[in-house]
Amino acid sequence: MSVLEIRGLHKAYGGIQALDDADFVIESPGLYGLIGPNGAGKTTLFDVVAGTVQADSGSVRFGGQDITGWPSHRRALGGISRSFQECRVLPEESCLDNVLFAAQPKGLAACMWQAFTRNNAHRRRVTDEAMRLLGLVRLQGHAHTPAAQLSFGQKRLLELVSVFMSSPRLLLLDEPASGVNPALLEVLSDFICTMYAEEARAFLIVEHNMEFIMALASDIIVMHQGKVLERGSPQAVQASPRVLEAYLG
Numbered sequence: 495m496s497v498l499e500i501r502g503l504h505k506a507y508g509g510i511q512a513l514d515d516a517d518f519v520i521e522s523p524g525l526y527g528l529i530g531p532n533g534a535g536k537t538t539l540f541d542v543v544a545g546t547v548q549a550d551s552g553s554v555r556f557g558g559q560d561i562t563g564w565p566s567h568r569r570a571l572g573g574i575s576r577s578f579q580e581c582r583v584l585p586e587e588s589c590l591d592n593v594l595f596a597a598q599p600k601g602l603a604a605c606m607w608q609a610f611t612r613n614n615a616h617r618r619r620v621t622d623e624a625m626r627l628l629g630l631v632r633l634q635g636h637a638h639t640p641a642a643q644l645s646f647g648q649k650r651l652l653e654l655v656s657v658f659m660s661s662p663r664l665l666l667l668d669e670p671a672s673g674v675n676p677a678l679l680e681v682l683s684d685f686i687c688t689m690y691a692e693e694a695r696a697f698l699i700v701e702h703n704m705e706f707i708m709a710l711a712s713d714i715i716v717m718h719q720g721k722v723l724e725r726g727s728p729q730a731v732q733a734s735p736r737v738l739e740a741y742l743g
């Protein structure tokens with residue numbers, strides 16, 4: 495059973511065809527890169543898979559189930575988690591509270607979660623895990639600092655930690671390395687590798703930083719004009735004449 499099956503997705507915004515028969519399958523857990531020029535449809539694809547945008551046509555299957563009509567909170571509960579291109583954190587809240595907030599199921603399950611977490615042992619386990627992950631990205635010392643006081647790269651790391659708190663099976667990371675300085679980039683890629691080594695999940699990572707994504711991912715999907723232009727190993731896509739012409743050349 496595949497992790498994610500994208501079939502014939504179309505999405506138009508007025509006269510712009512953001513997705514134009516986007517079609518690919520992620521068969522198994524792993525580190526996958528999703529690259530392509532500005533406007534290729536990468537973020538729109540994430541929006542459709544996460545359920546915040548409905549496609550005009552086509553289907554999405556996750557873990558063998560057709561989730562095309564599912565609302566976003568149901569997909570999140572089912573194991574799809576994402577980060578955002580523009581980086582979303584709660585600026586007024588502490589780093590720890592940002593991560594704990596992400597651990598709460600949203601929507602209908604929230605009330606049940608609140609009742610459940612009156613159990614102190616459970617609450618301690620969640621907090622311990624939040625602190626462990628903050629430690630992995632060197633933010634442990636900032637646990638009680640408002641997120642607004644972090645550098646941009648640290649905010650990216652905080653958002654990334656938060657994405658893991660819902661026990662996802664599929665992670666959609668939208669340009670996690672964008673705006674992150676070289677020292678933190680290493681922390682970022684080490685964190686992703688550690689989380690993958692701990693549990694085999696599927697990571698689909700949109701990036702424009704080619705050095706970063708080619709070193710991290712073993713399978714690269716290239717989008718152009720709303721569809722998949724090429725797919726293969728980092729070496730193969732970097733040598734592809736079509737990819738060189740549309741993006742990397």
Ligand SMILES: Nc1ncnc2c1ncn2[C@@H]1O[C@H](COP(=O)(O)OP(=O)(O)OP(=O)(O)O)[C@@H](O)[C@H]1O
Nearest residue numbers: 507510511512531532533534535536537538539579
């Ligand atoms: N909400 C929207 N309203 C109107 N047009 C949109 C909307 N979202 C995306 N588009 C358009 O759809 C196309 C695909 O956009 P998308 O953001 O998916 O591209 P992308 O591959 O993520 O690009 P980038 O690398 O710049 O982030 C673009 O032409 C964009 O302007």
Ligand SMILES: [Mg+2]
Nearest residue numbers: 536537538579
């Ligand atoms: Mg984008």
